[in-house]
Amino acid sequence: MMNIGIVGLGLIGGSIGLDLRTLGYHVLGVSRREQTCQQAITLGAVNQASNELSLLSRADVIFICTPIALILPTIKQLIPIVSATSILTDVGSVKTPIVEGACQLWPNFVGGHPMAGKAESGISVAQLGLFTGRPYVLTPGENTPRESIEKVEVIVRSLNSKVYFCDPREHDRAVAWISHLPVMASAGLISACMNETNPIVLKLAQELASSGFRDTSRVGGGNPELGRMMAEYNSVAILRSLYSFRDQIDEFIQYIEQEDWQIIEQKLSDTEQSRKEFLEHEI
Amino acid sequence: MMNIGIVGLGLIGGSIGLDLRTLGYHVLGVSRREQTCQQAITLGAVNQASNELSLLSRADVIFICTPIALILPTIKQLIPIVSATSILTDVGSVKTPIVEGACQLWPNFVGGHPMAGKAESGISVAQLGLFTGRPYVLTPGENTPRESIEKVEVIVRSLNSKVYFCDPREHDRAVAWISHLPVMASAGLISACMNETNPIVLKLAQELASSGFRDTSRVGGGNPELGRMMAEYNSVAILRSLYSFRDQIDEFIQYIEQEDWQIIEQKLSDTEQSRKEFLEHEI
Structure with a gap:
């Protein structure tokens, strides 16, 4: 094995x-923190x-997490340590800059993005079966050897994830739509509300906020470091x-200014339908 | 009683x-549909x-739902039917045009907005205790008699709701923030995604969409007639x-164009904090 x-x-x-x-x-694990190493073993x-990368000198495949x-x-840092046949893969949520940079350093690289997560982070919330049924996107470089790609694919499939292959740029555009734009839109919503200048209205809005606001604002109220990384x-x-x-928001503004209620209803009818196409694969 | x-x-x-x-x-109920009347009794x-409003000729308080x-x-239609002491109240999700219009027609009017709902609609999903712990906003007119307001308040409190009093315009601004803007922002997000011109990216986005997209797009994929009413x-x-x-979205665009990652992280830190102020009263 x-x-x-x-x-x-x-x-x-x-x-x-x-x-x-x-x-x-x-499985050989490396963490900067001694305590995390102990916890991972436990x-x-x-x-x-x-806490030394040298532990990985005989690793066949290395996941950079x-x-x-x-x-x-x-x-x-790994290059002087690992053998020439070692395959490197990562789990970063953005792929273009990683794959471009990594393949120049080490052609035996396969980009990866397992799309599973939790509200909490850290080894203490790690769990068996986290990737079951979840997408795991693989984005090899143009010159990544086919057998390296296949080796990573076999391991990733053994996590029971749904494997997708694509170009790193396609991945990044897709996640911009369904993951990164929602963070900015959701954060923008919270900021806009907070800019209400009438304190009575602001307090009332805070008291009346319920499930609609909670869901729409959730990802905009999440981890700021992660949001910054997406943008960067x-x-x-x-x-x-x-x-x-922004064009879509401008359209809504225009329709309301024109008092064109029929087109707003039509647009919301379209989005009601379109949303299903995004979520029909979900349970 | x-x-x-x-x-x-x-x-x-x-x-x-x-x-x-x-x-x-x-309780005396009026519905246009005979079948709904039967169901309400059952x-x-x-x-x-x-199905005739004349049933309400002896009602003391009438909820227009x-x-x-x-x-x-x-x-x-009710004016020629009801007695001069009858109190009218409504449950509409927008208050300014209703209260202005209603008070001119019938000074004994108290605007109301119970903020409870379900994904489904209709008498068949009606439930005991729907308003328990939920906000119920009352927006009397400037000349609504105090004892009429108090009578409606007593009834509404007996539903175990949390009662708020405010000016109709304050109500409408508050719900624009926490209920109506989220619908437009969420619908705009879905529309923007659907405008992706590369079919590979669109399909991938649909396959990878998960909880973040699901939550952020939920209210934008809801009832189109309701969304139209909010706007109208x-x-x-x-x-x-x-x-x-839109100003907030422009700010995010500007920060990214300027590659000012630090300010984006700061902004997301602020929204993380602000969101709690909107939802701390929730369970």
Whole structure:
């Protein structure tokens, strides 16, 4: 059985470890923090753990599960350590800058994005089966060897995830729509409300807010560091989505100014239908 | 015990009837449809039902639970029927045009907005206790007699709702923020996604859409007639909210174009905090 390396033992890294150990892989984990290494061993997420990347010298496939900003620096540090046949893969939520940078450093690289998460983070909430039924997008580079891609695919399928292959740019545009734009739109909604200048109205709005506001504002009230990373690493795609979204808001403004209620009803009828096409695959 | 009239036996009218009957009021219901009248009696939402408003000639307080567009026409039809001491109240989700129009027709009017709902509508989903713990906003007119306001307040409190009093314009601005703007923002998000011109990206976005998209798009994929009514009857407040929201989207665009990631993180930190102020009263 292959040796699997995991760098970064948080929710995602830890959960990958739990599943792969259960499947019989030998899992080597690296975390900067000694305490996390101990916890990963205790929870059964890894066979061995260390705060030194040198532990991974004999890993066949290495999952880089660090924050986005550390993925390329980690690859640079791994290069002098790993063997020429080692395959590197990551779990970052943005793919174009990662795949471009990583493939130049190490052609045996397969970009990856498992789309599973939780409100909480960290090894302590890692769980067996986190990826079951969830999308796992693979974005190999143009010159990534086919057999490396296949090896990563086999491992990722063994997590019971739904595997998709695509170009990194296609991935980034798709997640800009369904993940990054919603964060900005949702945060914009909260900010706009807070700008209400009449304190009586603001207080009343806060008292009356209920499920509609709660759901629409949820992702805009989430992790600020994560939102910043989306904007920073997926800026081209997210700008493209934001421009298009602003056009839609302008359209609504125009229809209301023109008192064209019929077209508003038609538009909402279209969105009612379209939403189903986005969510029909969900349970 | 007072006679209570209810015009419009849907989810809201039916649920008010169920609660008030349980409390011992004599409840008279009017629906255009004979079948709904029968169902209301069978379910115990009313003591008597009719498709003629004349049934309400001896009602002390009448809840008008029709769609917004029919509230003022219903009041006009009630005037020749009811006694001079009858109190009229409504349950419309927009208050300024209703209260202005109604008070001119019938000074003994108290605007109302119970903020409870369900995904389904109609008498068949009416339920006892629907308003328990939910806000119920009362917006009397400037000349509504104090004892009429107090009578409606007593009834509404007996539904175990949280009663708020405010000016109709304050109500409409508040719900524009937390209910109507979210519908437009959420619908705009769905429309923008559907405008993706690359079919591979669109299909991928649909396949990858999950909880973040589901929550943010929920109210924009809801009842189109209801969304149209919000825009039509609350156009001034909703335009005001939409302008402010568009400014927020423009700000995000500007920050990303300027590559000012720090300010984006700060903004998302603020919205994370602000969202709690909107939802802390929720369970």
